[in-house]
Every structure is written in C-alpha cells, then in structure tokens.
Amino acid sequence: xxxxxxxxxxxxxxxxxxxxxxxxxxxxxxxxxxxxxxxxxxxxxxxxxxxxxxxxxxxxxxxxxxxxxxxxxxxxxxxxxxxxxxxxxxxxxxxxxxxxxxxxxxxxxxxxxxxxxxxxxxxxxxxxxxxxxxxxxxxxxxxxxxxxxxxxxxxxxxxxxxxxxxxxxxxxxxxxxxxxxxxxxxxxxxxxxxxxxxxxxxxxxxxxxxxxxxxxxxxxxxxxxxxxxxxxxxxxxxxxxxxxxxxxxxxxxxxxxxxxxxxxxxxxxxxxxxxxxxxxxxxxxxxxxxxxxxxxxxxxxxxxxxxxxxxxxxxxxxxxxxxxxxxxxxxxxxxxxxxxxxxxxxxxxxxxxxxxxxxxxxxxxxxxxxxxxxxxxxxxxxxxxxxxxxxxxxxxxxxxxxxxxxxxxxxxxxxxxxxxxxxxxxxxxxxxxxxxxxxxxxxxxxxxxxxxxxxx
Amino acid sequence: xxxxxxxxxxxxxxxxxxxxxxxxxxxxxxxxxxxxxxxxxxxxxxxxxxxxxxxxxxxxxxxxxxxxxxxxxxxxxxxxxxxxxxxxxxxxxxxxxxxxxxxxxxxxxxxxxxxxxxxxxxxxxxxxxxxxxxxxxxxxxxxxxxxxxxxxxxxxxxxxxxxxxxxxxxxxxxxxxxxxxxxxxxxxxxxxxxxxxxxxxxxxxxxxxxxxxxxxxxxxxxxxxxxxxxxxxxxxxxxxxxxxxxxxxxxxxxxxxxxxxxxxxxxxxxxxxxxxxxxxxxxxxxxxxxxxxxxxxxxxxxxxxxxxxxxxxxxxxxxxxxxxxxxxxxxxxxxxxxxxxxxxxxxxxxxxxxxxxxxxxxxxxxxxxxxxxxxxxxxxxxxxxxxxxxxxxxxxxxxxxxxxxxxxxxxxxxxxxxxxxxxxxxxxxxxxxxxxxxxxxxxxxxxxxxxxxxxx
Numbered sequence: 001x002x003x004x005x006x007x008x009x010x011x012x013x014x015x016x017x018x019x020x021x022x023x024x025x026x027x028x029x030x031x032x033x034x035x036x037x038x039x040x041x042x043x044x045x046x047x048x049x050x051x052x053x054x055x056x057x058x059x060x061x062x063x064x065x066x067x068x069x070x071x072x073x074x075x076x077x078x079x080x081x082x083x084x085x086x087x088x089x090x091x092x093x094x095x096x097x098x099x100x101x102x103x104x105x106x107x108x109x110x111x112x113x114x115x116x117x118x119x120x121x122x123x124x125x126x127x128x129x130x131x132x133x134x135x136x137x138x139x140x141x142x143x144x145x146x147x148x149x150x151x152x153x154x155x156x157x158x159x160x161x162x163x164x165x166x167x168x169x170x171x172x173x174x175x176x177x178x179x180x181x182x183x184x185x186x187x188x189x190x191x192x193x194x195x196x197x198x199x200x201x202x203x204x205x206x207x208x209x210x211x212x213x214x215x216x217x218x219x220x221x222x223x224x225x226x227x228x229x230x231x232x233x234x235x236x237x238x239x240x241x242x243x244x245x246x247x248x249x250x251x252x253x254x255x256x257x258x259x260x261x262x263x264x265x266x267x268x269x270x271x272x273x274x275x276x277x278x279x280x281x282x283x284x285x286x287x288x289x290x291x292x293x294x295x296x297x298x299x300x301x302x303x304x305x306x307x308x309x310x311x312x313x314x315x316x317x318x319x320x321x322x323x324x325x326x327x328x329x330x331x332x333x334x335x336x337x338x339x340x341x342x343x344x345x346x347x348x349x350x351x352x353x354x355x356x357x358x359x360x361x362x363x364x365x366x367x368x369x370x371x372x373x374x375x376x377x378x379x380x381x382x383x384x385x386x387x388x389x390x391x392x393x394x395x396x397x398x399x400x401x402x403x404x405x406x407x408x409x410x411x412x413x414x415x416x417x418x419x420x421x422x423x424x425x426x427x428x429x430x431x432x433x434x435x436x437x438x439x440x441x442x443x444x445x446x447x448x449x450x451x452x453x454x455x456x
Numbered sequence: 457x458x459x460x461x462x463x464x465x466x467x468x469x470x471x472x473x474x475x476x477x478x479x480x481x482x483x484x485x486x487x488x489x490x491x492x493x494x495x496x497x498x499x500x501x502x503x504x505x506x507x508x509x510x511x512x513x514x515x516x517x518x519x520x521x522x523x524x525x526x527x528x529x530x531x532x533x534x535x536x537x538x539x540x541x542x543x544x545x546x547x548x549x550x551x552x553x554x555x556x557x558x559x560x561x562x563x564x565x566x567x568x569x570x571x572x573x574x575x576x577x578x579x580x581x582x583x584x585x586x587x588x589x590x591x592x593x594x595x596x597x598x599x600x601x602x603x604x605x606x607x608x609x610x611x612x613x614x615x616x617x618x619x620x621x622x623x624x625x626x627x628x629x630x631x632x633x634x635x636x637x638x639x640x641x642x643x644x645x646x647x648x649x650x651x652x653x654x655x656x657x658x659x660x661x662x663x664x665x666x667x668x669x670x671x672x673x674x675x676x677x678x679x680x681x682x683x684x685x686x687x688x689x690x691x692x693x694x695x696x697x698x699x700x701x702x703x704x705x706x707x708x709x710x711x712x713x714x715x716x717x718x719x720x721x722x723x724x725x726x727x728x729x730x731x732x733x734x735x736x737x738x739x740x741x742x743x744x745x746x747x748x749x750x751x752x753x754x755x756x757x758x759x760x761x762x763x764x765x766x767x768x769x770x771x772x773x774x775x776x777x778x779x780x781x782x783x784x785x786x787x788x789x790x791x792x793x794x795x796x797x798x799x800x801x802x803x804x805x806x807x808x809x810x811x812x813x814x815x816x817x818x819x820x821x822x823x824x825x826x827x828x829x830x831x832x833x834x835x836x837x838x839x840x841x842x843x844x845x846x847x848x849x850x851x852x853x854x855x856x857x858x859x860x861x862x863x864x865x866x867x868x869x870x871x872x873x874x875x876x877x878x879x880x881x882x883x884x885x886x887x888x889x890x891x892x893x894x895x896x897x898x899x900x901x902x903x904x905x906x907x908x909x910x911x912x
Contacts, residue, residue: 153668153669153670158844159735159846187818187820188818189646192676192820193842210669212608212610213608213610213611214588214609214612215612216612216613220646249820249842278586279615356835362643362644364643364705364836366836370839379810379814379824379840380840381840382840382842383838383839384648384835384837384839385648385838386649386838387643388614
C-alpha cells in the first residue's frame with residue numbers, strides 16, 4: 001500500500017492506494033485501501049502488520065488479520081490511527097478508538113511497526129520531523145502505545161526527518177543479526193531535496209543504539225526516498241524493501257503525468273544485507289530482489305571480453321526494460337586503469353543515458369542523464385552523479401542494473417553502492433552500448449544482458 | 457602556505473608554496489617555503505603556529521618564531537615533521553629530530569596544531585585517513601607528542617578522512633564558545649569526490665565531544681575542500697578560514713591550467729560562527745571576510761524593488777569580479793511564492809551561470825553551471841546544486857556572493873548555507889541579470905552590487 005492521490009497527478013487528497021503481487025514485480029491494482037473521512041484530511045504514510053496472535057482483539061477466529069497503522073493529517077494535527085482488515089488486507093475498517101497516539105503536533109508522522117518477539121511487543125518508530133528525532137513506542141495490542149525512547153540528531157538532518165523504518169538485518173557471511181534504522185530526509189539532502197540514510201545498530205526492544213556515529217546514504221543518486229521494508233520476512237534472511245523513485249524537488253512536475261495518468265514509480269524491490277569491508281564499515285548492500293521471473297531473451301553473455309565495444313539493439317523487447325551486469329576482473333591482481341562505460345540510446349531521438357567506471361585506485365563511477373531531453377531544463381534536475389569504489393577482495397569491479405523506460409537503477413560491486421535515477425526520454429531508449437578501453441593486458445570483461453518482461 | 461607542485465599543473469612533487477597578504481585578498485607570492493629532501497617524497501598538508509613563548513626552544517630571543525608542522529609523504533610511510541622560521545615565516549629550517557611522529561602508516565596525515573591555554577599544551581588533530589579516525593595528540597614543545605584520544609567513525613565517511621581542523625568558535629549572539637572539528641572527506645562525498653563536514657562540540661584539552669550525532673556539510677556545492685583555519689585569531693571572535701575551491705574528481709583536468717599557468721584557486725576567506733536556529737541546530741554560519749577593501753564602483757543599490765528585472769553591464773570592471781547581495785523581504789510576514797533569480801552572462805559567447813530562489817515554504821535555492829561551455833562534458837562536473845531555506849526569524853530570504861571569473865561563492869540567509877562552485881566560461885562573464893516574478897504585493901526586493909578590485 002502506498003500514499004496516493006486518486007483524483008490528480010500531484011500530491012494532495014492523500015489516500016492509501018493498494019496493489020497486490022506474488023513476486024514483487026507483477027502487480028494487480030486493487031481498490032483504494034484507506035480514505036480520509038473529511039475533505040482536506042489525508043491518510044499519510046504508515047505501515048501494516050499481520051496480527052497472527054490476535055493481540056489486537058480484532059481477529060477472534062483468524063491468524064491472518066491485517067492492521068494498518070498510519071498518520072491522519074489534518075490542519076490541526078498529525079495523529080496516529082489504526083484500521084483492521086479481516087479479508088487479508090483487501091478492505092479496512094477504522095478502529096473506533098482512534099487516534100491511538102496524539103501529542104498535539106503538526107509534525108509527527110509515518111509510523112512503522114514491527115513485532116519484537118523477545119518482549120512480545122509491537123514496536124513503532126515514528127518521526128518528530130522538525131525536531132530531527134525518531135520516537136520509539138511500544139504496544140502489547142497495537143491500540144495502547146507507550147513512549148519508550150528517542151533517537152535524536154543523528155546523521156544528515158536535512159530540514160525534516162520522515163518515514164523511519166526499523167528492521168532486523170543479517171551481516172553478510174555471518175550469523176550475526178543487527179537492526180537497521182533508516183530515516184528519510186526532505187528537504188535539505190546533500191544533492192538537493194530528498195534522500196534516505198541508514199544507521200546499523202542494536203535494538204533491545206525499547207532503545208536503538210547505532211554501531212558508530214557515521215552517516216550513511218542508501219544511494220548516490222537522488223531518486224530514492226521513503227523506502228519501506230516489508231513486514232514479516234524471516235530473521236536471518238535479507239529483508240526486502242521498496243522505495244519511491246523520485247525526489248520532492250521535482251516529483252510534482254516531471255513529464256510522466258500527462259501521458260500516462262501516473263506521475264511517479266516505485267524503485268525495484270531490493271534485498272538488503274550488511275557488509276563490514278575494511279573501507280566500507282557497516283555498509284548496506286542492496287540487490288534487486290530475484291529478477292529471474294522477468295527474464296525473457298538473453299541479449300548478451302560473455303565473460304572474456306577485453307578492450308572493445310558491444311552494441312545491443314533491444315527495440316524488440318516489448319517492455320523496453322533490460323537487466324544488465326558487467327564485470328571488470330583483475331584476478332590475479334592487476335592495477336588497471338582505463339574506462340568501462342555503458343550508454344543507453346534512443347534510435348529515434350539520439351538521446352542517451354550514460355554511465356561507467358573511471359578505473360584505477362578508488363575507481364570512480366558516474367551516471368549522466370544530461371543526454372536525455374525531457375525535463376533537462378529543470379534547475380533541480382541534477383544531471384550527474386558519481387561515487388568511488390575501492391578495489392575489494394572480490395578482485396573485480398562490477399555494475400549491474402535495470403533500465404526501465406524512465407528509471408535506471410545501478411548496483412556496484414555486489415550492491416555496496418547503488419543509485420536510483422529517473423529520466424524522461426522523448427524517444428524510447430532501445431539500444432545499449434558497452435565500451436571498454438585502456439585496460440591492461442590480462443584484465444577480463446564480462447557482460448550479461450537480459451530483456452525483461454513487463455510488470456503490467 | 458599551501459600544497460603546491462612548482463614544476464607542473466597537476467598534483468605531485470608536493471612542496472609548500474607561500475604567499476603573504478595584509479587583508480587576505482591581495483597576495484604577494486613568496487619563494488617556496490618547504491621542499492622535500494628527496495625526489496619522490498612530498499611535503500603534504502599541515503599547519504603553522506607562532507611559538508610566542510618559545511616552548512620549542514628554537515627561538516631564544518624572539519616572540520614571533522614560526523613553526524610549521526607537516527606530513528612528509530614517502531613511498532614507505534607518512535610521518536609528521538616540523539620546521540622552524542626565525543624570520544617571520546619567510547624561510548624555514550627543518551628540525552634535526554624529525555620525524556616528530558611516526559606510526560609506520562602510509563595513511564596518517566595533515567596535522568593541524570593549535571594552542572590550548574588551559575593546559576598550556578599544543579594540540580594536534582590528524583587523520584588516520586582510511587580508518588575514518590581523527591587522532592588528538594598533545595605536546596608541551598611541538599617536538600614531543602603524546603597520543604591523547606581518537607574521534608572515530610563520525611559523520612560522512614567517504615573513503616578517507618583528510619585535513620582535520622580544530623578551532624574555537626563563538627555561538628552567534630551569545631558569549632558561549634564552542635570548538636569546531638572539521639573533517640574533509642575524499643573520495644566518496646555525497647555529490648561525488650571531495651567535500652568538508654564539521655562537528656560543533658566541546659574540547660577539554662585531550663578529547664573532542666560533539667554536541668550531537670549529526671553530520672553537517674560546509675557547502676551545498678562540491679568545490680570546497682581541505683579548509684584551514686588561521687592560527688591565532690582571538691577567541692570570542694569569528695575564526696577565519698580558507699579552502700581549496702576544487703574537487704579531486706576533476707581538479708587535475710579543469711581547463712585553467714594551459715592558459716594561466718595555474719590550475720586551482722582558493723575560496724574566499726570566510727569568517728565563521730555558529731547559530732542555533734530551530735530548524736538549523738548548531739549550524740555553521742560563514743560569510744566573506746571583510747570585502748570592503750576590494751570595493752570599486754557600486755553598480756546597483758536599491759531596497760525597494762518588487763517584481764521586475766535589473767540588468768547590469770559590468771564589462772568595464774577590470775577584475776571581472778563582483779560582490780552582490782539580494783534580499784526578498786516579507787516583513788510583516790507574507791507567505792509569498794514566486795521566483796528570484798540571478799544570471800551571469802558572457803556577451804561574447806552567450807554562456808550563462810544561473811541561480812535563484814524558488815520561494816514558498818522551505819524555499820529552494822539552486823545553482824546551475826550547465827550554461828557554461830568549458831568542461832561541461834566532463835562526467836564528474838555536476839551541473840546543478842540546490843538546498844532549502846526555512847523562513848527564518850529575520851523575515852527575509854537573502855543571497856550574497858562573489859563571482860570571480862572561474863569561481864562563484866554564494867551565502868544564503870546570513871551565511872547559514874553556502875556554496876563554492878567553479879566554472880570555466882569560454883567568454884568572460886560581463887553581465888548580471890536579477891529577475892523576480894510572482895511575488896505577492898508587499899514583498900520588497902533589495903539588490904546591492906559592487907565591482908571588486910583585482911587581488912593580483
């Protein structure tokens with residue numbers, strides 16, 4: 001479920017939209033899940049849980065009752081409310097004891113609730129937005145909430161905290177389990193507008209303690225905001241999250257709306273873990289959630305390319321969406337320099353969306369959407385993004401990603417860096433080029449490309 | 457003094473260059489201050505102090521002895537050395553007991569030394585770069601150093617910490633004094649490459665404790681790195697700092713070098729204070745250090761403009777440099793929307809460098825260097841920068857700044873936000889436009905513009 005305006009293509013009149021999926025890629029639209037009762041009010045962000053043990057008392061004879069926890073936004077106040085569903089989340093009834101939390105604030109929103117088994121309590125994280133504070137509340141029954149602690153003034157402040165999430169997350173390659181607190185900030189992100197940061201740490205049922213004082217961002221692009229983790233995935237497995245692929249600086253004016261009757265898209269669903277590499281302590285790893293259900297035709301597969309060019313025409317892929325993975329391997333270790341670049345082009349307009357590695361040392365990786373015409377004039381639509389990539393023990397640099405019409409998502413070096421970047425080509429992107437040059441002898445280049453099925 | 461390569465226009469063969477000034481704007485080049493003894497070695501960043509009390513013993517009969525503390529970079533190690541000057545800093549003799557600190561590390565550099573009167577000790581902050589740690593050392597005499605504490609894994613990590621600075625700094629409008637720890641990161645800054653972050657806090661002679669866990673950046677542009685505070689400015693007055701106006705992502709390839717025989721420039725000298733506004737807790741304020749010595753002709757002065765356009769031809773200003781200050785006043789409070797934009801243009805090439813406010817709520821402010829031809833194709837040369845500006849108690853939005861051929865620096869709302877942005881116009885910028893539109897009745901616009909004298 002997601003915040004949605006059913007009557008317009010800009011924010012306002014906020015409802016909870018609803019869609020269902022069995023694989024997180026093919027979605028079926030459902031009727032609106034939650035309506036505000038009064039004109040001018042809005043159902044803002046929140047979360048949903050399955051109340052297996054009927055702690056709420058809403059579900060006397062079932063183990064699959066769903067409770068939604070959300071912010072009701074009115075002119076006077078932002079309060080937290082709940083609604084329950086006895087039909088597996090298709091239709092909801094608002095609790096007659098709402099609000100369940102009211103603190104007389106207009107800047108108090110976006111409750112995310114999880115179940116914390118060791119104390120048999122529900123735990124809510126929620127933003128006191130303009131106080132740069134995440135509140136932790138606990139409840140035995142989803143109705144009665146007790147304030148337990150605050151996590152305050154950590155990381156990048158922006159001008160507001162929004163959409164906190166708390167989730168159990170494994171350390172890759174170990175049996176260690178941590179908690180991850182993510183906080184979205186908007187406005188005031190370093191690249192402008194909105195972005196998501198995260199804090200690896202420990203949670204004891206009432207207090208979150210980060211492993212260190214570092215601020216870490218989920219993405220080096222600027223179109224990944226308000227990410228939510230799904231409820232109920234097993235501990236010791238990577239939690240799955242999905243975000244909004246846009247930025248409040250321009251989300252309401254991007255040119256999708258008039259043509260498609262929708263304005264924004266969600267990011268890929270991603271699976272998350274932590275790593276603890278020397279140069280990347282407690283870094284979040286993200287990878288696309290299993291894409292194989294979408295694979296159609298394989299368009300390239302080679303593990304032994306060297307300096308050279310690969311050109312792929314994918315105009316015959318109906319969805320216009322591709323998955324690609326490219327590697328530059330330097331095993332045994334070769335301290336190569338050179339470049340390894342990809343370009344997505346439109347055969348009708350000549351537009352291009354580009355990116356690549358500038359190799360050597362802490363290799364730079366860049367993305368450039370300045371070759372796409374649509375929306376390029378908007379002064380907030382930053383054109384170029386970049387990050388750096390130390391040589392990891394893996395002995396290779398790697399980029400994988402999905403380009404899907406108006407969204408490009410890339411994942412570097414096994415997901416230790418990622419970026420979500422939207423763009424609005426006037427002509428459909430239908431060609432991919434992969435060009436490497438200046439690599440030392442012995443460096444091997446691999447490339448794998450798949451056409452992807454439409455999610456519609 | 458500054459890191460310099462006297463034999464080329466890229467980094468390497470690092471010496472300490474030297475220039476002197478009475479007003480921080482007019483500089484006289486001096487002979488190179490410090491040379492490495494061996495080919496392949498480098499004199500890296502550091503700092504200098506005046507040893508008034510002859511704690512070092514280098515200056516038996518004088519109170520103006522200067523000691524430089526720097527990193528000697530060799531293939532094997534980065535060690536800390538000192539050199540002393542008996543002629544006011546013009547010529548230096550290396551201490552024969554060097555190195556003064558050696559820990560057998562290749563990633564240990566950039567010592568910044570201050571005097572801490574309560575303990576009568578010199579205090580050094582220095583980066584264990586790839587361990588994301590700032591070490592604090594103390595010394596009675598600048599020769600014998602004792603490790604006192606570490607400040608580790610705070611703020612944005614990038615891939616390296618560099619150039620830490622520790623300085624006493626006042627809280628604006630109070631008699632309260634804090635310490636500011638600044639840390640430069642490179643590579644891996646949020647906008648790519650290098651940037652400077654800071655931590656307001658307390659220092660007791662051995663340990664630095666930040667006021668909170670927040671990460672704060674000095675600039676919303678990407679060309680402000682390795683800033684250094686001058687030694688010996690009085691407590692209770694704003695410390696003065698100067699930074700390098702570039703970014704390692706492209707500093708070695710920008711097109712200044714071939715024409716001018718230099719490659720990079722320094723930022724404006726800035727005076728710094730802290731503020732503690734509700735939406736901007738413990739935010740650093742920076743303003744250009746007194747520019748009035750540079751004022752030549754006044755090109756605009758009005759406090760009662762409204763919606764409209766002001767065009768200024770400044771082709772007759774020999775330096776090509778301008779100071780400007782624009783205000784949008786909403787006293788009594790008027791929740792205005794609208795735009796207030798400036799454009800610097802070249803009459804010969806039509807190039808433009810633009811910026812402005814997108815007003816309303818937490819007003820957005822943007823800069824766009826995409827209209828400048830030179831270097832625009834470089835994939836790391838980010839075109840657009842932006843930030844947000846809550847309505848402050850001052851009742852106005854304000855932007856002031858200096859445009860000086862290849863560098864634009866802007867300061868918003870009294871300096872609570874700032875950006876340093878380099879650009880390389882093919883034609884000299886010689887016109888300024890200031891355009892406001894959509895402002896509510898009663899909103900007043902002010903504009904003041906001065907031509908500036910050359911610093912050469």
